[in-house]
Amino acid sequence: MQTVNERQRVEVLKDNVARKIAAGEVIDRPYSIVRELLDNAIDSGADKITLEIKQGGIDSIRVSDDGCGMTKEDLELCFLPHATSKIRTEDDLLTTKTMGFRGEALSSIATCARTEILSNTSDLGYKLRIEEGKVKSLQPAPCQQGTIIEAKELFFNLPARKKFLKRPASETSLCRTTFHEKAIPFPNIEFRMTIDNKERDLLFKTTQLDRIKDVYNDKIETSMLDELDWQGNGYSIKAILGKPGLNRKDRKYIQVYVNKRKIQEFAFIQAITYGYEQVLPGGVFPVTFLFIDIEPHLIDFNIHPAKKEAKFRNLNEIHHSVVTMIRDYLAGFSIKETQLPLNTYQKELNNMEVKQVYKKPTSYLPQQNTNKYELRQESRSFSQAFEYVKSTKPENKFTYLGQSMNLFLIFEMDSTLYIMDQHAAHERILFEQYKNDPGTIQELLIPERIEVPEESEQKIMAYKESLNKAGFKISQESEGIWNLEALPSRVASLQNTIIQFFISPEGNSDDLMVDLYATMSCRKAIKDGDPISAVTAVDIIDKAISLPVHRCPHGRPIWYEISREELFQLLGRLL
Template structure:
C-alpha cells in the first residue's frame, strides 16, 4: 500500500502561503511593493490590532481591470514577467506572482480597484471569490485584509502582542519610506495617524525626516562618479551599538545581505570605537543581469553573479568616503602610557602635598595585593582606594601599583559594573529611584524607536526612567535612574533604546530588566579615551570599594587584572 500521497490544492496553498506570509508585517510589505510597482505616488496603510484584525493598503496607482481581478489572487500570476528570461532584466519589486494568492489563502480579503475606466469590488475568503461587482472608486487600488490566519490557528497562536506586531510593521514601512522619497506615505493605527511622510525632492531630506534624532551634518551624502553607488552615512561622532541602523538596497530593493553590511562596518572600523556601528543607507544600482533576486519567496535575499568584483568596488568607494569623515588634526593613537617621569612633579599637575594622594609608593608603606588574600580582594574594604595611582594607558586603563604588583583597571568596565549593580538594586522594589531633571529633555526620535519605548515602558519605569511620549515623533524625559551620576545625554538615551528588540522581549521580566540595566550602565558609563583627572579616579576607586563587586562588567569583560612582580621578573629574564 502506498504511503506517499498527493496533497490537495487547499493544503498546498496554505503551506505555500506560510513561506511568504509569516506575520502582519509580511502582508504590509507585499502590498506596499504592489502599490509601488503600480506607479503610485500616494500609499496609505491603516491597521487595527497591530494588523492582526485588519490591514488596509490604499494607493493611487494604475489599478486592476475587472478581467484581471480573479487572476490576481491565483498563484503564479503576475504582470511583471512572462518568462524566466525576464528575471534578467526585471527592476520591479514583485515578480513571483505569489503575494496576493498567499494573503488570500490565510485571510478574508476585499479588493476595490479602478483603472480609470471602471471600478470593481471583489471579496475573497480562503482563496475563494465570494463576489465580484461594480462599484464607485477613484483610480487606484485598496486592499483590505481581515482576520489574518483565521483558518490557520497553528500560525495565529505564534503572533506577538499588538505593540510588537506594530513595531515590526513600522520597521518594514520605513524601509520603503527611505528608498522612495517621491512617494507620499501615511501610516494609521487604531484610527490615529502615527506617521506621515510627504514627497521630498532628495533622498537625504527624506532620510533626515525619518531619523529626526539626527541633525544637519550628522549624515553625509556620497556618490560615485557614475551614480551607481550612493551612501548616506553617519559622521565619525555618530554610532550605534548594533547594525540595525544600516539599510542596504540593490536596485532600490531592500536586502538583508551580510557581506554588504560587513563591507560597511569594515570601512568604518578605523574611525569608530570597538564594537560600534554606523548609521547609514547604501543604494547600489547594478545591471539586473548581474544579480539573482529569485532566492527566497520574501525577496530580501540576493546573490551576485560576481560577488568578489562587486564587493571590491563597493569596499574601495566606502573607504574613500570614510576617510573624508575622520576628524581633522588628529594623529593615529600611539600605544603609550602616561606615567610620572619626574618625582618632583606628580601626575595631573597636583602638588605633592595633596591629601590622600601617593604619587609613588613609600618603602615603608605596605599596599595590599589581592593575591595576599588568596584571590578574594573584596573581603578587605578600601583595597582599590589604597592603591597608588601611576597614570593612565590610552586614556582607557588606570594604572595602579600595589604590593609587589601592577594593577590595570578598565575605567569603562569598572563604572559599568558599579552602575549596573546600583540600577538593579534600586529596581528591586518594583519601581526604580528616579532623579528628577530640573529641565526635562525633549528628544526627537524616529517611529521605530518610539515603538520600542512603548513596548518596554513598564520595564524602563521600573529602572527609574520617567518618560512621556509626546506626539508621533518625540519623547520627554522627566527623570532618569538616580545612579546615572556621570551625566546623561540624548545620545545615551537613543543608544539604550536602539538596543531593545523583540529578542529581549522574549525573556522573563527579571532577565529583561537585567538586559536593559546592562545596556543603560554601558552607555551611561565614562567612555574610553576620556582622561579622568586624579579626583575622578579616586572617586571611581572608592565606588569600587563600596560596590557589591564582580571581576567582570555585565557583558562579561574583565574589570581589571594584576601583574605580579614574579611575572614581571620572568618576562624580563630576571628570575
C-alpha cells in the first residue's frame, strides 16, 4: 500500500498538458461512475475495495478503499477539471502505469450527482460535499485510512439525461459487469460488491486463474481452464485458455486486458480465434482471457475517452506470440478431448452392411490416378477387396464396419468405436498433401487473365513469392490485372475455384497459403452423399489415423470416439 509520502499530491494540470489529453466522455450511465471510481481506488494502492449500489446506481454509488487517502489540500482540488496526482507533464503520458491519469472523473461526477468524499491519509480525516461542481462543505471527520466516495441521485439536475436511463435491473447488470472487468486483472486486491444492501460478490485475494474461476464459476465450466505464460521483448503474456471442448457461439468470453485495462483490440481477438482455428469449427469460439503487460513506451492509451482502445508499437509481434502460444497449447490435446459430450451422440448402428476385419496397410492404392477423389473406386467384389487388403503386412489392426448415410465411415480400434466423417477426413488428407508437396507444375497454354479488386490485389502482392513457391505462377499485367500462368497439376481441375480465391478480398492475411489449400481441399474432397467402396473407405481411414492433426482445415473433427465403457453406460449395461 502506498503511504502519504510515496504518492504525489493532487494538482491541477497546466493548460498545455491538459490539451494533450484525449477528451473524456461525459458520465451517461451509472456504470461510467463505477468504472472511474474503481480505477481511482485501484490507483490508491488499496488492498480492499468495496462497491455498493442502490437502484442500479441511480440512487447511490459508493466505493470505499483502504488506500493512501487524500489530505485536506488534495480534497480542495480533486474535483476540479484536470486535477490529478497521476501525471505532471506531457512526457508522463508516455510512461504512466496508473488506471487513470486525466483528472476528469471526479469533476464529471461532481457536476451530475450529489457527491461526498471522506478521506484520511492516516492522521485526520476530512469530508467534502459537492453539488453541481461546487463545494458545499469541507470539514474534519473521523474515518480510517483510505477514501470513501459516494455519488447520490444521479442526474438530479439533468432530467433530460435521466429519462434515458434504463430500468434499475438493467443498470445494475452493467454496473456488475464493470465491477468484474475491474476485479479480474487485479487478483492481488480483495473486491466486494453489494446490491441494494445485499452482498453479491466477495472476491478474496488469489491467483489470476482462480480469480477467473471465482467470477465465472456459475457461467462456464472453469475446470476446463488452463494457465500459460509467455515472455516477449518488452512485454509478457498470461493466458487463461479454455480446452477445445469449452466453447460458445459468441465471443463473450474472449477477453483481452492490456496493462490491466480491458480493451477492444480486434487484432488480438483475431489472433485468439486464429490460434483455435484448427480445433474449433466455424461459428464456434473459445473461452480465453488474455492478459498482456507491456512497457508503457510501447503503447498509447491516450486515444479513447474510456481507455478501451490503444495504439501498439509492436502489435504484429504480440499477435504472432498469441497465435504461437495457443497453437502450442492445443497441440497437446487428442481429438477425444475436443469432441462433443457423449449425451449429444445418438446414432443407430443397425444399418451396417459390411463387417470384416482389415489390417492397417502401408499403402493400398496407386499414387497417380485421375479420379476426382484421388482415391480409386474399386469395382472388385467385397471378398476380392478383402483378400486384396489382407494380403499386405499390417502393423496395427482396425475393424472397418461399413459406411453409414453415405457420409460416415464406421470402424473399431483398440476397444473404441470410431465414426469418421469421410469428407472432413479426405479434406484433411488432401490439405496435408497440398501443403507438403505441390507436385508437378502445369503451364497454361493460354494464361488466365484475372481482374482483381484493390483489397485483393494487396493480398496477392504480399504473398506473390509464397504463391510462386507453391506452384502458382502469377504475374501483374497492370494495376488490377493479373495473369495466372501456371498451377500445380494436381489442382488443375480447380482452376475456377483458385481464381475466385484470388479475386475475393476474404481470407486470412496471416497465412494465405493455408486458406488457399483449405479451399482447394474442400472442393476436391469426397462429399456428403458419395458412396465409396470398401477399399477406398479403408484407405481413407488408414491415412486419416496417421494425420498430424485430426481435424479438417476448417476446425471440424474428423471423427467421434466412443469407448466400450461409454457404450455400456449409454445402453444401460453393467461392465
